Amino acid sequence: MKDGPNIIGIAALIGDHARAEVLTALMSGMALTATELAEVAGVTKQTISSHLAKLVDARLLVVEAQGRHRYFRLADQDVAQLLESLMNVAFRSGAVRTRSSPREPALRKARVCYDHLAGELGVLLYDQLLRSDAFTFGAHGVALTPAGHQCVRALGIDTQALHANRRRAFCRTCLDWSERRHHLAGSLGSALLARFEALGWARRATDSRVITFSATGEQALRGWLADAAGEAARSVATPIAPA
Template identity: 50%
Template sequence: MKDGPDLARIAALIGDPARANMLTALLAGAALTVTELANESGITVQTASGHLARLAAGGLVEARMSGRHKYYALAGPEVAGVLESLLGLAAARGHLRHRPGPRDEGLRAARVCYDHLAGAAGVQLHDSLVARGHLLLGQDGPVLTEPGRAFLAGLGLSLAPSRRPLCRQCLDWSERRNHLAGALGAALLQHMLGQTWIRRPEGGRLLQFSDQGRRAFDAAFPPVQAECAPAARSATRART
């Protein structure tokens, strides 16, 4: 047996269809009960409990107690990042489970990836920050610049100290380009929810902009023309 991380074990945990469905459901960032996850996967509660025990033992999910109820959530943002990247790889290789429909179009436009904005809107936010010098792309990921901090202050957004990386790139499964994750990505999503630019119908992954919110978002994070964003594209290519 070779030394080092056991990739096969992690791949086997994610690779089961029922477990993959449960992990995808948890990408919304909410903690769900065994019954809710069983419904997401189309399996019995007893079978779901067995799958969740394996995912918890493998460090991919964690159980949380609230009174007499037990909820399950992803074990951290790094797990969410891996899942989102795998979704991107599956989409890029044509491994799709069904034909696109109206809901898919909405998810491609704007959705939650664990705790930050993803989809076309998430990529727009990332590329706009890079193009205007608010984020500097380096070998270790994006870095918030002083103009970027001033920009955030102008939005009325203050960053609380966190043990998480401030800025991190996450490969978007539908756009196949990077969106912004990390503590900053999470703070920006909460800011937009607090400003009612966007809403989360039924607490799922889908995000919907109000008309006023879309105008405010485009003003804060103007779309970048493709020819003006070579840095964003090169960063994506470097990671693929």
């Protein structure tokens, strides 16, 4: 029985070594030129042009012209989620690189997954907010509770403005390949990472998916999450006065 969309073409595109390297590099959320991607993939400029054309035609990538340059990036969050899921399956099945990058420990600690925080600290963020009753689960997936809205607003994020963006999910989970648990994605996950950077807690490493938290930044992150947990515990402990 042959039901549903045909995945053969997409699987074949992703399965090519050079194209897989290109897609992985673009998981940083950055837009890169063909020259930069040729270097990443280890192929010539002529060869990378052919690969990029196929990925654009398949709507895995989009291209933007700026002056004389053309920049390529992942088409959307769905493509990023697909790649992160493939990385999780590959890691689980033992399909790891024969030579680990020197940045591997830092990548596992904290990295950008398209536009939100992944790795150990990304999972910590989601787990701690979950324990703080920041989320509720229903027919439409993950949503913020009133306590969750209060917690996020305390960090300086306008949750109403995020909700107004109908082009993407406000709040959802993404399976983390290195931790094998969920981290937070969606426009909320993106806004949180941007806020961490704006506050100076974290910064993106050059030419890498690594997110580097300073010692004080990680302490501030953990402190904010601890405050959220404390508020949740106090709200549970506070007796409700009879009407």
